[in-house]
Amino acid sequence: MSHPLENVTPFDVAFDAPLVLERGGVLPSYQLRCETYGTLNAEKSNAVLVCHALSGDHHAAGRHHPSDPKPGWWDHYIGPGKAIDTTRFFVLSLNNLGGCSGSTGPTSVNPETGHLYGPDFPEVTVLDWVVSQARLADHFGITQFAAVVGGSLGGMQALQWAISYPDRLRAAVVIAAAPKLNAQNIAFNEVARQAIRRDPNFREGRYRDFDVVPASGVGLARMVGHITYLSDVSMGQKFGRTAPRAEYESDGVNFAVESYLRYQGEQFSSRFDANTYLLMTHALDYFDPTCGDQIALADVLKDTQCRFLVLSFTTDWRFSPSRSEEIVDALIKARRPVSYVRLESEHGHDAFLIPDPTYEAVFGTFMARLAEDLEGTQ
Amino acid sequence: MIIGYDRIEGWIQPHAKVLDLGCGEGLLLSELSARKHVDGLGLELDPQKIIKCLTRGLSVVQQDLNTGLKNFNDDQFDVVIMTQTLQAIRRPDIMLQEMLRVGREAIVTFPNFAHWQNRIQLGIVGHMPVSALLPNPWYNTPNIHLSTFKDFDSLCRELGIRKIDRDTMSFSGHASWLGSLWPNLFGEVAVYRLGRGT
Numbered sequence: 290m291s292h293p294l295e296n297v298t299p300f301d302v303a304f305d306a307p308l309v310l311e312r313g314g315v316l317p318s319y320q321l322r323c324e325t326y327g328t329l330n331a332e333k334s335n336a337v338l339v340c341h342a343l344s345g346d347h348h349a350a351g352r353h354h355p356s357d358p359k360p361g362w363w364d365h366y367i368g369p370g371k372a373i374d375t376t377r378f379f380v381l382s383l384n385n386l387g388g389c390s391g392s393t394g395p396t397s398v399n400p401e402t403g404h405l406y407g408p409d410f411p412e413v414t415v416l417d418w419v420v421s422q423a424r425l426a427d428h429f430g431i432t433q434f435a436a437v438v439g440g441s442l443g444g445m446q447a448l449q450w451a452i453s454y455p456d457r458l459r460a461a462v463v464i465a466a467a468p469k470l471n472a473q474n475i476a477f478n479e480v481a482r483q484a485i486r487r488d489p490n491f492r493e494g495r496y497r498d499f500d501v502v503p504a505s506g507v508g509l510a511r512m513v514g515h516i517t518y519l520s521d522v523s524m525g526q527k528f529g530r531t532a533p534r535a536e537y538e539s540d541g542v543n544f545a546v547e548s549y550l551r552y553q554g555e556q557f558s559s560r561f562d563a564n565t566y567l568l569m570t571h572a573l574d575y576f577d578p579t580c581g582d583q584i585a586l587a588d589v590l591k592d593t594q595c596r597f598l599v600l601s602f603t604t605d606w607r608f609s610p611s612r613s614e615e616i617v618d619a620l621i622k623a624r625r626p627v628s629y630v631r632l633e634s635e636h637g638h639d640a641f642l643i644p645d646p647t648y649e650a651v652f653g654t655f656m657a658r659l660a661e662d663l664e665g666t667q
Numbered sequence: 668m669i670i671g672y673d674r675i676e677g678w679i680q681p682h683a684k685v686l687d688l689g690c691g692e693g694l695l696l697s698e699l700s701a702r703k704h705v706d707g708l709g710l711e712l713d714p715q716k717i718i719k720c721l722t723r724g725l726s727v728v729q730q731d732l733n734t735g736l737k738n739f740n741d742d743q744f745d746v747v748i749m750t751q752t753l754q755a756i757r758r759p760d761i762m763l764q765e766m767l768r769v770g771r772e773a774i775v776t777f778p779n780f781a782h783w784q785n786r787i788q789l790g791i792v793g794h795m796p797v798s799a800l801l802p803n804p805w806y807n808t809p810n811i812h813l814s815t816f817k818d819f820d821s822l823c824r825e826l827g828i829r830k831i832d833r834d835t836m837s838f839s840g841h842a843s844w845l846g847s848l849w850p851n852l853f854g855e856v857a858v859y860r861l862g863r864g865t
Contacts, residue, residue, distance in 0.1 A: 596726065617728055618738040621708070624684070626726040630714050647714050654721040662724065 293375065294351025294368055297361075299324050301391065302428050308386075308421060312575070314411020317400060321425055322347050322384045322391030326367060327375035329429065334663055336431045337373055337656075338422060338458075339363065339382040340439030340446035343514070343569050344561060346390035349382040350375075363440075365644045372653035377660040378435060386421050387413040387568040395564035396497075408494025408564055415442070415576045419449045423457065435663055436656065438462035440641035441608065442569070445576050448616065451593040452578055460659050461593075462652070464600045465641040467612035468586050468619070469577040474607065477517055478570040481510035485563045494564050503563045508554030510566055515553050520604035520637030586619035596626040598655045600648070602640035603633050628655065669695050669750060671776050671858035674834050678774060678860050679703050683745040686710070686770060688732055688762075689752035693720035700725070708744075733757045736765040744770040751800075751856075753777045755809040763861070764826060772831070773861040779835070781815035781851050800855060816851045823861065832860040 301320045308316045324347045329336060339349050341362070350367035352360050366372045367380055384392040387410060395410040426434065437450040437458045444466025451461040467474070485491055488506025492499055519527075524546060533548035542548045578589045597620055601613035610631045620627040630651050634640035640648070669675070676699065679685065683705050687696050690709025693716075699705045709727040711717050720727040730738075733756065747770030749762070754777050756762045766773040778800040779785075785796035795805040803810065814822075816835065823830055835846045835854025845853040 614738075621728070621738060622740055622743070624706075624743070626708075627728065628717070628721060628726050629728040630717055631729055632714070647718075650718050651714060651721065654718050658721060658724050 294326055294360075294364075295355045297324055297326065297348075297351040297353055299347055299353070299391065302425060304421075304424055304428075306424075308417070308424075310411050311414040311416045312412040314413075316386070316393065316411065319386060319393035319421070320391075321386070321393075321421065322388075323425070324348060324350075324361075324382050326350050326380040326382075327378050329379040329431070333429070333431050334433065334435060335378050335660070336426070336429070336434050337378045337380050338426070338434050338437045338450075339367065339373070339380055340418070340422070340437065340443035341382070341385065342439070342441035342443045343573065344511075344557070344566075345443070346388060347382050347384040347392075348390070350380070362642065365642070366649070366652065372649050372656055373438065374653075374656065374660065377664075378656070381425070381429065381431075383422065383425060385413075385418045387565060387572070389562035389565040394562070395494075395568065396562050405497055406564075407497060410564060410568065412571060412575075413568060414572050415445050415449045416453065418446055418572075419453050422446070422450075423454055426457070432457065434458040435659055436460040436462055438464070439466075440464040441466060441638065442573055442576075445573075449576075449578065451595050451597070452589055455592055455594040458595045459663075460598065460655075461595050462598045462600075462655070463613070463616060464652075465602055465605055465608050465613070465638055466599075466616070467608040468615050469579065470574055471612075475574050477513060477607075478574055481513050482567055482570055484509035484513065485566060488563075491563060494567075496563065502558070504555075504558040507558035507561060507563050507566060508551075511557035511561075512550045512554045515550060517607045518638045520606065520635060522604055522635045523637055523639075526635065586615065587622035590619050590625055591623040593620075593623070593625055597628070598652070599627060599629045600641075600651065601629075601631050602636065602638070603631060604635055605638045605640060607638040669698070670856050671750075671834065671836060672698065674858045675699075675748065675750075675774055675776075676702060678772075678832065679705060679746055682706065684743070686739075686744045686747045688747065688749040688766070689755075690716075690720065690725075690727060692716050693723045693725045693727065695748065695750060696720070696725050697723040732762065735761070736769050739769040741768055742771060746770055746772045746774060748774045750774075750776045751778070754812050754814065756812065759812050759814075760822060760826060763822070763828060767828060767861065767863050771862070774858065775861065776856055776858045777814070777819070778810075778856055779816050779851065779854050780813040781817065782855050783852050786852075816854060816857050819857070819859070823859075827864060829862040829864050830859060831862045834858045 303320045348361040349363045350361040384390040387394045395406045399406045437447045439447045444463040447461040485506035488503035490501040491503040528546040531545045533542045533545045537548040601610035617629040685705040685707045687709045696707040710730045747766040788796040835850040837855045
């Protein structure tokens, strides 16, 4: 038998009911691009929602064709026998609203004007995503997810799920996340946004009308972002002060790390929409379940009903372990069931995507126990 | 096996909120969950032991007990338990006070350094005692604050901690008539039930 995730096919789910957005906009209709892995059981109780991070999409695991060079972005953790075991769970993954990988976003046509949304796409928030994901769950007839899981911005969606729909998930897995961004996080996002806005090709976000792309700005934004995803240690190990490969030498590049960042920037700018990048970073900045400290996080979390697994990584400085511990401490104070591990890793924020035996064992054991409990109650 | 388990179970009310400090692989918490339906949380430093706890469906948070319990509110638990770990804590006195701040009661078990076998090893043979309970050599032991039952009693008096109950037993968990007559000489392990106030 061929590998079950070797021929994954994305599909779109269309919604005609208008979605009123948290920051004031309205989407009259929209579509969400999705992928699923595994089989939904008769009770529809074994569904796991995977939420993506800043630049992720619906393609979380497997390959669209067996010959694809790379699998989905979280393939190390989703699949048969993996932490999210697709022989036990039905995994649902989607591209979030405002994205540029098939779901309605700035590169879609506004049905009311017949033109591309571009910079006029309304601002979306983590809460809006969660509301749209709940409608997607309704579409599948899923009243309660076994778990909602995500890393980084995806972890914030898992947290928001627990807050907004307490009875619609049995577990939330919040990995390498934070309860809200700090000033340093916002500052890095603003540098990325300025890189895009100051690109002459950006044209107030209407670059598509002029048939240009602010590739340099998006590339630069990615370079800045990428530095914050790695750690000092991992960069030192990967590049040190070594010279770049021969083909980059004439390019004013003296070190391998420079050519690596340029390459990452170029790759990213060829696939990612500038307006989406602005939307996604704003959604990150706005995320704050405490509404500007009007409510203590413990009070926000006290009505949650799921169990939590919170994970952080020692060298993550974008969302450091202490940020995850804010969530853990609030859950403890709210007397909610929480497990937490601060995982040893050299890979910085990116560690949540990278294979690691202890990470796999902790995450996998939590999920396996969840599956056992589900199977036991049927 | 948990030394003094029966005693500990007897002191815990059904559905109590229980915090287990240094919960290891979660044996105690899973027993108490099954038999007393406690609402339990464990703190443990070793991720491999945490994985065992997750297999048992327990909630467990990775935390170094030497950093204290500052992240817990007052009166958050009915009982805070620490089995065979107090002697490895940097400041047992502060830990005891913290346990009785976040919990209304505390249960502590620890080895008795004044047990007659230890006395022979130290007092007659002239070596730091090594036993099944204290297996490490002096230069490489986590057990940095060994005490006797008498020492512990004085500390409780000094800190204004109330001794609600106490039992002593052998390493295998059995009570002995000698141990009940002369606990500080014949008791290997003590199980204390502590409360606030003298």
